[in-house]
Amino acid sequence: MKESKKYDVVSGISYPKEGAMGKTGSWRVFRPTLDIAKCVKCLRCWIFCPEGSIKRNKDDSVEINYDYCKGCGVCANQCPTKAITMSREGKKK
Amino acid sequence: MSEIMIDTGNYIAAKAAIMAKPDVVAAYPITPQTTLVEGIANYVASGDFKGEYICVESEHSAMSACIGASEAGSRTFTATSSHGLLLMHEMLHWAALARLPIVMCNINRVIGPGWNIWTDENDAISQRDTGWIQFFASSNQEIFDTLIQAFKLAENSDVLLPVMISHNAFILSHTSMPAEIPTQKEIDKFLPSYKPTWKLDVDNPTTQGNIIGIEHYEKIRKAMQDAQLKAKRLIPSIANDWKKQFGRYHGGLIEKYRCDDAEYILIAMGAIGAESKESINNLRKEGLKIGLARLRVLRPFPTEEIIELSKQAELIVIDRNISVGLGGAVFNEIKGALYGESDAKITGFIAGLGGKDVPYGDIEKMCKKAIKGKAKDQIWYGFEEV
Numbered sequence: 082m083k084e085s086k087k088y089d090v091v092s093g094i095s096y097p098k099e100g101a102m103g104k105t106g107s108w109r110v111f112r113p114t115l116d117i118a119k120c121v122k123c124l125r126c127w128i129f130c131p132e133g134s135i136k137r138n139k140d141d142s143v144e145i146n147y148d149y150c151k152g153c154g155v156c157a158n159q160c161p162t163k164a165i166t167m168s169r170e171g172k173k174k
Numbered sequence: 175m176s177e178i179m180i181d182t183g184n185y186i187a188a189k190a191a192i193m194a195k196p197d198v199v200a201a202y203p204i205t206p207q208t209t210l211v212e213g214i215a216n217y218v219a220s221g222d223f224k225g226e227y228i229c230v231e232s233e234h235s236a237m238s239a240c241i242g243a244s245e246a247g248s249r250t251f252t253a254t255s256s257h258g259l260l261l262m263h264e265m266l267h268w269a270a271l272a273r274l275p276i277v278m279c280n281i282n283r284v285i286g287p288g289w290n291i292w293t294d295e296n297d298a299i300s301q302r303d304t305g306w307i308q309f310f311a312s313s314n315q316e317i318f319d320t321l322i323q324a325f326k327l328a329e330n331s332d333v334l335l336p337v338m339i340s341h342n343a344f345i346l347s348h349t350s351m352p353a354e355i356p357t358q359k360e361i362d363k364f365l366p367s368y369k370p371t372w373k374l375d376v377d378n379p380t381t382q383g384n385i386i387g388i389e390h391y392e393k394i395r396k397a398m399q400d401a402q403l404k405a406k407r408l409i410p411s412i413a414n415d416w417k418k419q420f421g422r423y424h425g426g427l428i429e430k431y432r433c434d435d436a437e438y439i440l441i442a443m444g445a446i447g448a449e450s451k452e453s454i455n456n457l458r459k460e461g462l463k464i465g466l467a468r469l470r471v472l473r474p475f476p477t478e479e480i481i482e483l484s485k486q487a488e489l490i491v492i493d494r495n496i497s498v499g500l501g502g503a504v505f506n507e508i509k510g511a512l513y514g515e516s517d518a519k520i521t522g523f524i525a526g527l528g529g530k531d532v533p534y535g536d537i538e539k540m541c542k543k544a545i546k547g548k549a550k551d552q553i554w555y556g557f558e559e560v
Binding site (some may be wrong): 091 | 271272273331334371372378379380383384385386387391394396397440529
């Protein structure tokens with residue numbers, strides 16, 4: 082990621098940076114789990130994720146970045162093959 | 175060649191505003207500010223104002239539009255009064271915290287209820303803690319000169335704070351007086367085109383107003399305070415630069431009048447400050463060694479200058495405002511400034527609320543009462559025998 086030029090003024094300006102607000106994945110209540118066998122690489126999850134927490138690989142396969150995923154479930158809702166499922170964090174299997 | 179314009183405070187402010195060449199003006203009309211924005215609208219119609227004029231649906235929106243425009247890197251101006259200023263309150267804090275050099279005229283008008291469109295300073299006084307630099311003008315010429323100076327001050331990279339210039343409803347806003355208007359070329363020389371220190375820029379992505387950690391917020395407040403203190407040094411130097419180029423000077427933070435050998439010094443703001451010069455002349459004729467210190471700036475507060483005056487003279491303060499439950503705002507801030515520095519006698523008057531006239535004769539009576547009597551916090555002029 083290219084870093085933005087810093088301005089010489091102390092105010093509420095924030096600069097885009099990975100993890101600027103810490104590892105927000107800790108806010109998650111529901112955890113998405115990806116079943117790679119069902120994934121058809123349509124990339125809808127990658128497009129719709131509001132937090133940019135779906136990593137797109139060169140071959141268009143995807144991975145979930147749990148450091149920042151807040152568990153909103155948008156990816157699971159969009160997935161046409163139900164390859165992503167949501168389950169409560171910390172729940173005994 | 176400069177020209178003499180004989181017109182009301184509001185039309186002269188409109189002239190100054192367009193000569194500062196703002197990119198954006200966003201305003202909502204309110205008595206007695208109406209003719210100011212009408213003046214700017216006339217310059218839009220005549221083609222003299224080339225910026226964007228945004229008609230909004232409220233003063234909260236006016237300030238919000240100015241904030242957006244300023245964040246995008248535009249020179250920005252607005253004007254309001256009284257209840258309009260109060261409706262802006264939330265966004266006034268925002269503009270200052272975001273360090274946006276917006277310039278605004280506020281026409282000092284009474285707050286209701288009882289509905290009243292005449293002048294007192296409670297509208298501006300109630301915005302003291304927003305972080306805005308606050309000027310109080312005492313003549314139409316001073317409105318013009320201060321408005322141009324205000325952009326230069328606000329946009330200085332050491333300051334980056336919004337500036338409010340208040341002038342009294344009707345006494346200045348609707349009263350014609352001559353004012354010398356320099357040429358556009360001369361104004362451009364004094365106030366070059368705006369180069370923002372920071373802006374929201376798609377080529378350099380940043381955000382303003384995001385959630386920030388506890389460890390950062392206090393730094394933002396402290397930086398504002400530091401900027402106000404820097405403005406304290408810059409205001410007199412910008413006023414001196416203006417004097418060098420245009421030959422006019424209305425004072426730095428304070429305008430002193432016949433203070434050199436004064437044993438008594440009257441402190442007032444705005445139109446009462448101008449009127450007081452007549453009173454000082456008359457009292458001097460009677461042999462009283464009295465001078466006037468007209469507060470031109472309330473924020474940053476001229477603490478050091480006030481301390482200096484108190485070492486020389488007894489102080490008499492007239493407030494056209496009241497911080498209800500405490501007393502006259504300027505009087506109490508002066509007392510605060512003097513703590514541990516001076517034991518000077520101070521007498522405070524509250525006068526002219528609701529637009530009540532404060533003519534020079536009354537000012538003379540107040541001065542005489544203060545000189546004869548003991549120091550007193552809060553004498554309501556007109557409520558007791560003076």
